[in-house]
Amino acid sequence: MIIDHDIAGRLNLKDPTKTAAIRKKWISQFRKRFRKLKGRINRFLLDSDKSLAINSVYQFDSDPEKVKEFLAWLQQQIDLIIFDNVTNPNLMWQNVYISQAYEKGVQKAKQEIQRQAEVTALLLLLRFDSTVSEMTQPFSQGFNFINQPIYSDVARMSYSKNFSALQGVTGELQKQISRILFDGMQTEKSTTEIAKLINDRVDKIGLSRSKLIANTETVLAFNLAKITETELMAKKINVPAKVEWITKGDERVRTSHAYRNRKIYSTKRARTLLGEPNCRCKVVPYFKKLDSPEARRERSQARKQGLKLVL
Numbered sequence: 001m002i003i004d005h006d007i008a009g010r011l012n013l014k015d016p017t018k019t020a021a022i023r024k025k026w027i028s029q030f031r032k033r034f035r036k037l038k039g040r041i042n043r044f045l046l047d048s049d050k051s052l053a054i055n056s057v058y059q060f061d062s063d064p065e066k067v068k069e070f071l072a073w074l075q076q077q078i079d080l081i082i083f084d085n086v087t088n089p090n091l092m093w094q095n096v097y098i099s100q101a102y103e104k105g106v107q108k109a110k111q112e113i114q115r116q117a118e119v120t121a122l123l124l125l126l127r128f129d130s131t132v133s134e135m136t137q138p139f140s141q142g143f144n145f146i147n148q149p150i151y152s153d154v155a156r157m158s159y160s161k162n163f164s165a166l167q168g169v170t171g172e173l174q175k176q177i178s179r180i181l182f183d184g185m186q187t188e189k190s191t192t193e194i195a196k197l198i199n200d201r202v203d204k205i206g207l208s209r210s211k212l213i214a215n216t217e218t219v220l221a222f223n224l225a226k227i228t229e230t231e232l233m234a235k236k237i238n239v240p241a242k243v244e245w246i247t248k249g250d251e252r253v254r255t256s257h258a259y260r261n262r263k264i265y266s267t268k269r270a271r272t273l274l275g276e277p278n279c280r281c282k283v284v285p286y287f288k289k290l291d292s293p294e295a296r297r298e299r300s301q302a303r304k305q306g307l308k309l310v311l
């Protein structure tokens, strides 16, 4: 069984989960929003336009009240620019990318299961079960995965988790900015210097940690959807729910993941292994019935090759 191929049959390791477009769109939203935040901060601190700034050039000097005032203003800006003033995780703008990743995972798993079923004995099992063939129908347009209870639960969990993660990022950003302000006050830094330091934190903490969330969580949502599909199918045909782990196969793969490459895991175990920061690996539905000695040999060879790159 050859599984690491795209629909046209080409070996494709460029982007195992093929979620680059989703990640890119999510990250570009972060970029836009944090850039806007920096712009507001700069205007507040440096602009001579009095309608925007509390005073023309914001002087923190030795007045801690000014710092507090600024931090309260900053909180409002973060709520507005980063969160659209949303407090309910289910209504957060970034959910669209998370659900796109889930949909993509469902679609991909259905394709992979169907492809395996078409060429193998699994087809025989499926023929007698109309509900299964229904499940392996190609992903149709207008299929609203979020209305399926099994997916709405996982998606909502992911919405909450990522909402909190972003709150964690902005919380840390505020903490570091407050440190810069108090330190700036003590060391009598100019407002320009302080603004520069704050801008740097917005990039290094705000944007770069948010990017990490987008990269990690898109791939995770994609893989979790595939696991759910695999489990549904495994239950239908009464076989253990298993997946094969596939890395990107380049030298950037972490050693621990290179060891997992092309190995078979129970879906339960795979769930605990997925979601490491910036992981690009994917899982593919695996049915033991369809395995062959050749496929096993191919997997072990691929694993050795992958290990050579990272050891």
Ligand SMILES: [Zn+2]
Binding pocket: 247, 254, 257, 279, 280, 281
């Ligand atoms: Zn990985």
